[in-house]
Amino acid sequence: MYHMTGRFTLELSKLRYFHWDSCCVCHYQFIQNDACNSGYSADGTPLYVCDKCATHLVELAERNNYTPRAYLIPKDETILWRYMDFSKFLSLLDNRSLYFARADHLGDPFEGARGRLVDKPIWDDHLYNFFKSATLNPPPGHTCTLTPEQIEAQCQRLLIEFNEGCAGARKSHFVSCWHENDIESEAMWKLYSTHQENALAVKTTKINLYKSLGENLDIKIGKMNYIDFSKEFPKNNGVFWTKRISFEHEREVRAMITNSNSQEIGIQIPCNVTELINEVYISPTAPPWFAAMVQSVSTKMGYNLRFNHSSLAETPLY
Numbered sequence: 001m002y003h004m005t006g007r008f009t010l011e012l013s014k015l016r017y018f019h020w021d022s023c024c025v026c027h028y029q030f031i032q033n034d035a036c037n038s039g040y041s042a043d044g045t046p047l048y049v050c051d052k053c054a055t056h057l058v059e060l061a062e063r064n065n066y067t068p069r070a071y072l073i074p075k076d077e078t079i080l081w082r083y084m085d086f087s088k089f090l091s092l093l094d095n096r097s098l099y100f101a102r103a104d105h106l107g108d109p110f111e112g113a114r115g116r117l118v119d120k121p122i123w124d125d126h127l128y129n130f131f132k133s134a135t136l137n138p139p140p141g142h143t144c145t146l147t148p149e150q151i152e153a154q155c156q157r158l159l160i161e162f163n164e165g166c167a168g169a170r171k172s173h174f175v176s177c178w179h180e181n182d183i184e185s186e187a188m189w190k191l192y193s194t195h196q197e198n199a200l201a202v203k204t205t206k207i208n209l210y211k212s213l214g215e216n217l218d219i220k221i222g223k224m225n226y227i228d229f230s231k232e233f234p235k236n237n238g239v240f241w242t243k244r245i246s247f248e249h250e251r252e253v254r255a256m257i258t259n260s261n262s263q264e265i266g267i268q269i270p271c272n273v274t275e276l277i278n279e280v281y282i283s284p285t286a287p288p289w290f291a292a293m294v295q296s297v298s299t300k301m302g303y304n305l306r307f308n309h310s311s312l313a314e315t316p317l318y
């Protein structure tokens, strides 16, 4: 039998975060609303287990009901690219921090959207019925004593508050966008550099991105979902992990953190630049002096980075 403490070590937090979908003892795959138990065995080993395997626990940190994550976590070795102008690269090196832009400043009006405005009546109906059902069916031991008018007023108020909360969430989510690809992308050079001649791309892996940001589990790193908003809605808790299908070419992996207190349009997160940057690629259209300058500046700033000229700049044989 275990006792409940609410104590989470970093190891237990990591175990739960990275093995969210299954019991770490019997490997049972959780389904919606299954009970999951986080805690420790008699020798202090962290465990994240199903009810059947909860007999291994002597200490329970938390019991939660399983809900699938709205995003997939890329494999550690997944290669990620960030195409940028020289000024942003310089800022990364100089500040030793990665810039996370606020969701409402990412340039896509559908960031954080539950769907299209035209579908608002569907959402409002769904939410209103949900609030009404919850009001009429309180938890065991409680009874609903409200009049029909009071129920109507309460559900309308909840609906307004919910809608305001959804719109406001765009100001509390901060994002660093990366492009998943084993190789360089011609399209990305064009898309993400204002002046392609002065552009470069930082190449990293998911594990290096995670480590460079201090293995902070508050910074979620996940793959974006791309859906047709005319046919489906984002998953539960997935509005910031979903974009329109027309953005699919971005193959975005994002690092995201929430911060309700910041009034800024972006925040700098401390980053171990040497750990982050596996290689730097210089734009295929950059003149030779640009490549030399970038290398010289980064060396003077104390970095020993590996530079490559874009393979797209190779000379063809006809």
Ligand SMILES: [Zn+2]
Residues within 6 Å of the ligand: 023, 024, 025, 026, 027, 028, 049, 050, 051, 052, 053
């Ligand atoms: Zn189990």
